[in-house]
Amino acid sequence: MPYVESYYSATANQQFDLPKLEGEQQADICIIGAxxxxxxxxxxxxxMGYSVSVLEAEKVGWGASGRNGGQVAPGHNMDHDELxxxxxxxxxxxxWDMSIESVNLVKELIAKHQIDCDLKAGILHVAAKARHEKHIKESIDYKRDVLGYDSVEYVTKPEVEAMLGTDRYFGGEYAKDAAHLHPLNYALGLAKAAIDAGANIYENSRVVDYKGGSNAFVKTDSGIIKAKYILLACNGYLGKLESKIAGKIMPINNFIIATEPLSEELCxxxxxxxxxxxxxxxxINYFKLSGDNRLLWGGGENYTTKFPSDIPNFVRKYMLEFYPDLADVKIDYGWGGTLAITLNRMPYFNRLEDNVFAAQxxxxxxxxxxxxxxxxxxxxVSGSAEKFDVFASVPTPTFPGGTLLRFPGLVAGMLYYSMRDRFF
Incomplete structure (x- = not known):
C-alpha cells in the first residue's frame, strides 16, 4: 500500500522503491518490521558486519514510526520510584540512564548520517489541571535531587502563557535536552543508512509465518528467509504473528491534524x-510547529480497528479547546496511526528463544x-545482552483476557480516564 495521506508523507524528502521478497534467501539476521x-x-x-534482511509488510516507516508526534524525550511512563x-x-x-541514552542516540544518528528531518530542541510538558502542577514540580525536583539530572526546569503558569499564548495550562516542565522531528523523514534516513551499511530491506513482504530454533526461517507469501536470528519489531502491527507476546500489548489509534501554514506572527x-x-x-494533547510553520496537533484516541470517518473534525475540537482563535484556520491534513501500549506503559522486551528477540x-x-x-x-545478538536484559527484567502483565477480551476491558478503562480528564 502507499503511505497514508498525511503531512509527513506529503513532505517526505526521499522515496524508496524496494523489492518484494521473492524465492529463498539466506541471512544472519532476519528482522520483521521496518x-x-x-x-x-x-x-x-x-x-557490525552481519548479513541482515528486513521484511516490511508495507513501506519503510509506513506504520506509527512515520505518523507520530515526533517527540524525542527522556524518561519512562512509570515513575522512577515505582520502577x-x-x-x-x-x-x-x-x-533511566538508557532513556537519556536513547535521546542522545537519535541525535547522534541524525548527525552522523546527515538525516534531514526538521530536528528542533525542547519539549514542554504542561499541567492541564491545577492539581497536576504539584506532580510536575515533584518530578522536576526528583530528577534534579535524586537522579542528578539538571536539564529540566520548572516553568510558571505566567511563563507558560507567554510561551504558548493560552491561559489554559498551569505551569510545566521544560526538558531542554529533549527534541522533536519529522518522524517519517527520520525513518527514511535510518533506512538509507542501513542500506548503505549493507542491509537488505524488502517492502510489500508481509510475514505469514516464522520458526525459531534450529533451521529458523521467516516466510512471506512469495519467499522465505533462512536465518540464524529473528527479531520481531512489529509493535502495534504484530497481529496474530506471535501469540506468546500478542497479549502483552494493546494496539490503539491516535490522530493528528496539520493546519495550513501559519504566519510567523501567529506561530x-x-x-x-x-x-x-x-x-x-x-x-494527551500534543502539538508542535512543522518546518514550514504548520501547527501539528495530536489529540483523541479510539480502540477499534477503524479510524474516525472525519479525522480533521475529530481532532480539531481538541485544538479549539485551547486555541479558539484558530477556528478559521484551514486544516490541510488529518491522519491516524496505530501504536502499542502495555498495561504498565513500559516497553516489553523478551527473548522468546535463544535466537528470537522481540521489542514492542x-x-x-x-x-x-x-x-x-x-x-x-x-x-x-552480538553477545552483549546486558541492556536488553534490563528492559526484559521489567514485569509486563498480560492484558486480562489476553487478545480476546483486552479490547472491552481497555475501552471501559479508557472511558473512565477520559471522563476524569474532562470533569475532575
Whole structure:
C-alpha cells in the first residue's frame, strides 16, 4: 500500500522503491518490521558486519514510526520510584540512564548520517489541571535531587502563557535536552543508512509465518528467509504473528491534524520558542510547529480497528479547546496511526528463544526508545545482552483476557480516564 495521506508523507524528502521478497534467501539476521526498532537494529547489525534482511509488510516507516508526534524525550511512563519497587534501584537507575541514552542516540544518528528531518530542541510538558502542577514540580525536583539530572526546569503558569499564548495550562516542565522531528523523514534516513551499511530491506513482504530454533526461517507469501536470528519489531502491527507476546500489548489509534501554514506572527504567539508540547491529561494533547510553520496537533484516541470517518473534525475540537482563535484556520491534513501500549506503559522486551528477540509496546515513547531498542537488540545478538536484559527484567502483565477480551476491558478503562480528564 502507499503511505497514508498525511503531512509527513506529503513532505517526505526521499522515496524508496524496494523489492518484494521473492524465492529463498539466506541471512544472519532476519528482522520483521521496518519501523524505528527494525531499522535501527538493521543499521547497527550491518555496521557490525552481519548479513541482515528486513521484511516490511508495507513501506519503510509506513506504520506509527512515520505518523507520530515526533517527540524525542527522556524518561519512562512509570515513575522512577515505582520502577525501583518493581526491579530494584540498580535496574531502575539503568533504565533511566538508557532513556537519556536513547535521546542522545537519535541525535547522534541524525548527525552522523546527515538525516534531514526538521530536528528542533525542547519539549514542554504542561499541567492541564491545577492539581497536576504539584506532580510536575515533584518530578522536576526528583530528577534534579535524586537522579542528578539538571536539564529540566520548572516553568510558571505566567511563563507558560507567554510561551504558548493560552491561559489554559498551569505551569510545566521544560526538558531542554529533549527534541522533536519529522518522524517519517527520520525513518527514511535510518533506512538509507542501513542500506548503505549493507542491509537488505524488502517492502510489500508481509510475514505469514516464522520458526525459531534450529533451521529458523521467516516466510512471506512469495519467499522465505533462512536465518540464524529473528527479531520481531512489529509493535502495534504484530497481529496474530506471535501469540506468546500478542497479549502483552494493546494496539490503539491516535490522530493528528496539520493546519495550513501559519504566519510567523501567529506561530510566535502560540509557540514562542518553537518547542514540542504535551499536556498531562490521560488522553494527551500534543502539538508542535512543522518546518514550514504548520501547527501539528495530536489529540483523541479510539480502540477499534477503524479510524474516525472525519479525522480533521475529530481532532480539531481538541485544538479549539485551547486555541479558539484558530477556528478559521484551514486544516490541510488529518491522519491516524496505530501504536502499542502495555498495561504498565513500559516497553516489553523478551527473548522468546535463544535466537528470537522481540521489542514492542513503547506506549508513546517510541521515537527514542524504539531507536535504542533496535540497537540493544543488535547488541544482544552480538553477545552483549546486558541492556536488553534490563528492559526484559521489567514485569509486563498480560492484558486480562489476553487478545480476546483486552479490547472491552481497555475501552471501559479508557472511558473512565477520559471522563476524569474532562470533569475532575
Amino acid at each position: 519501523g524505528f526498532t527494525g531499522l535501527s537494529a538493521a543499521l547497527h547489525l550491518a555496521q 525501583i519497587k518493581k526491579v530494584g534501584k540498580p535496574m531502575a537507575d539503568s533504565l 510566535r504567539k502560540i509557540n514562542r520558542d518553537d518547542v514540542a508540547v504535551a499536556d498531562s491529561k490521560f488522553v 509496546g513503547y506506549s508513546g515513547h517510541g521515537v527514542a526508545l524504539a531507536t535504542l531498542g533496535g540497537k540493544i537488540m543488535a547488541q544482544a
